[in-house]
Amino acid sequence: MQKENVANFLLACLLMFVSFNSQAFTAKEPQEGGDAKVNTEEEIKEYIDHHLADSHYVNFFSDGETGAHYGFPLPVIIWDDGLKVFSSGRFHHGEDLVEIDGQHYRYYHSKIYKTDAEGTITYNENGFPANERPLDFSITKNVLYMLVVSILMLLVFGGLARQYKNRNIPKGSGRVLEPLVLYVRDEIAKPNIGKNYRKYTGFLLTVFFFIWILNLLGMTPLGVNVTGNIAVTMALALITFFIVQFSGTKDYWKHIFWMPGVPVPMKIILAPIEVLGMFTKPFALMIRLFANMTAGHVIIMTLLGLIVVFQNWIAGPAFFGFTIFISIIELLVAFLQAYIFTLLSALYIGMAVEEHDDHHPADNEDIPVL
Amino acid sequence: MEKLVNDFSFGLFFWQIIILVVLVILLKKLAWKPILDALNAREQGIQDALESAENARKEMQNLQADNEKLLQEARMERDSMIKEARQIKEKMIAEAKEDAQREGEKMIQQAKATIQTEKNAALADIKNQVATLSIQIAEKVVREELSTNAKQERLVEDMLDDVTLN
Numbered sequence: 001m002q003k004e005n006v007a008n009f010l011l012a013c014l015l016m017f018v019s020f021n022s023q024a025f026t027a028k029e030p031q032e033g034g035d036a037k038v039n040t041e042e043e044i045k046e047y048i049d050h051h052l053a054d055s056h057y058v059n060f061f062s063d064g065e066t067g068a069h070y071g072f073p074l075p076v077i078i079w080d081d082g083l084k085v086f087s088s089g090r091f092h093h094g095e096d097l098v099e100i101d102g103q104h105y106r107y108y109h110s111k112i113y114k115t116d117a118e119g120t121i122t123y124n125e126n127g128f129p130a131n132e133r134p135l136d137f138s139i140t141k142n143v144l145y146m147l148v149v150s151i152l153m154l155l156v157f158g159g160l161a162r163q164y165k166n167r168n169i170p171k172g173s174g175r176v177l178e179p180l181v182l183y184v185r186d187e188i189a190k191p192n193i194g195k196n197y198r199k200y201t202g203f204l205l206t207v208f209f210f211i212w213i214l215n216l217l218g219m220t221p222l223g224v225n226v227t228g229n230i231a232v233t234m235a236l237a238l239i240t241f242f243i244v245q246f247s248g249t250k251d252y253w254k255h256i257f258w259m260p261g262v263p264v265p266m267k268i269i270l271a272p273i274e275v276l277g278m279f280t281k282p283f284a285l286m287i288r289l290f291a292n293m294t295a296g297h298v299i300i301m302t303l304l305g306l307i308v309v310f311q312n313w314i315a316g317p318a319f320f321g322f323t324i325f326i327s328i329i330e331l332l333v334a335f336l337q338a339y340i341f342t343l344l345s346a347l348y349i350g351m352a353v354e355e356h357d358d359h360h361p362a363d364n365e366d367i368p369v370l
Numbered sequence: 371m372e373k374l375v376n377d378f379s380f381g382l383f384f385w386q387i388i389i390l391v392v393l394v395i396l397l398k399k400l401a402w403k404p405i406l407d408a409l410n411a412r413e414q415g416i417q418d419a420l421e422s423a424e425n426a427r428k429e430m431q432n433l434q435a436d437n438e439k440l441l442q443e444a445r446m447e448r449d450s451m452i453k454e455a456r457q458i459k460e461k462m463i464a465e466a467k468e469d470a471q472r473e474g475e476k477m478i479q480q481a482k483a484t485i486q487t488e489k490n491a492a493l494a495d496i497k498n499q500v501a502t503l504s505i506q507i508a509e510k511v512v513r514e515e516l517s518t519n520a521k522q523e524r525l526v527e528d529m530l531d532d533v534t535l536n
Binding site: 053054077111126128135136137138139140142143146147150153154157158160161162164165168169178181182185198201202203205206207210229230231232234235236238239 | 372373374376377378379380381382383384385386387389390391392393394396397398400401402403404405406407408409412415
């Protein structure tokens with residue numbers, strides 16, 4: 001029994017090592033993919049942009065010689081005077097227009113635009129396409145991976161929950177998961193929220209594991225960048241925002257609109273600042289996660305791109321080693337960002353549900369407002 | 371900034387909200403609640419076990435103290451019993467001695483009294499015998515003295531002489 005566990009653990013380590021390393025190898029491959037070889041700075045930049053963006057395809061890699069893509073198309077769901085659902089395969093990676101009910105759609109830089117029959121794209125003054133865009137509810141690559149992670153979490157943690165029915169101490173993967181759950185509960189939820197922590201622990205645990213797993217998934221050769229997408233982080237931050245506002249106590253709102261213990265002119269000045277603070281907190285959450293994850297992906301992709309740019313025997317191994325080094329840091333960042341997002345969410349919730357029964361006006365008079 | 375706005379995908383935002391909300395609700399129901407409940411129950415169980423162990427230890431200590439006390443009491447009782455027994459023994463010996471002495475003295479007294487009466491009886495007997503003997507001797511002497519007439523006459527004369535003298 002014991003031997004089997006050790007073998008499983010070693011296997012898991014090996015898999016992690018292989019997938020981690022293969023990221024560096026396979027991520028390099030698509031550099032030469034696309035319609036032609038990617039070896040100029042502009043092309044690399046475009047390739048990185050493409051990697052960071054969401055996509056309507058799941059592409060594992062492309063063959064530069066033949067222009068073939070290895071992957072599968074995803075369903076496109078658009079709302080444009082009615083719901084229109086079709087496979088993204090019909091775009092042929094942007095080469096073909098899709099005509100539905102007399103309306104032409106073009107897939108251009110991972111986005112769907114309405115065009116005329118020729119597929120003309122007009123540009124605005126900033127250099128972005130000015131064409132009208134339909135409301136795009138497609139199951140994109142990011143949505144797909146979010147669904148995969150959700151199902152994975154349901155299976156893994158549902159399994160852990162089932163284990164507790166028969167035994168007190170979980171076995172197998174539960175041995176690893178339980179300390180993480182305890183960590184979130186004891187180090188994030190309890191100290192920051194206080195006695196009502198139980199109500200919010202479910203949300204915090206979900207967000208923590210969701211972000212962490214997606215961050216780690218970004219480290220794999222699957223080429224996903226879910227948490228580095230501002231729409232995703234905005235959704236996460238928005239939910240935190242609403243939870244904070246809806247669990248705000250009378251004290252919380254009083255501290256925002258009519259700060260106790262300060263002179264009246266000060267109260268008037270503080271109110272707009274506090275109201276602004278309500279929004280800057282989740283905004284910071286959104287930007288922090290987005291920027292950190294995007295930056296990590298950009299650095300790794302850039303370092304790999306540099307190998308292609310230099311194309312010599314000194315730079316190649318050097319940048320390769322450097323990529324490995326940054327990848328290790330990114331593994332840490334993946335955890336850290338999930339932790340920080342959850343911690344700050346807990347902190348904001350804690351501030352909203354806090355009971356200020358220790359506040360006495362007399363005590364507060366002397367406290368300088370910083 | 372324009373790029374960010376241009377790249378912002380409302381669809382992705384929409385799906386993320388839906389997925390996250392559904393995931394939070396499902397996980398809360400299916401995973402977090404049972405897991406946290408089980409963890410709490412386990413922690414409570416550990417806490418209870420520790421407390422009961424502590425209680426048992428205290429009880430044990432109390433029992434031990436009680437035992438010690440009982441032992442002490444028993445020992446004291448034994449000591450006092452021994453002491454009492456010794457006292458009784460000494461008292462008994464002393465009493466016996468006293469009794470024996472008294473009895474002895476009484477017997478000696480009796481013996482002495484008996485000896486005295488015996489002696490008195492013997493003395494009286496001796497006196498009687500002496501008197502008998504004396505009478506017999508006196509008879510014999512008198513018979514001897516008065517065996518002849520001459521002697522009888524002399525006696526009478528003597529006696530008469532004495533009477534006159536008086």
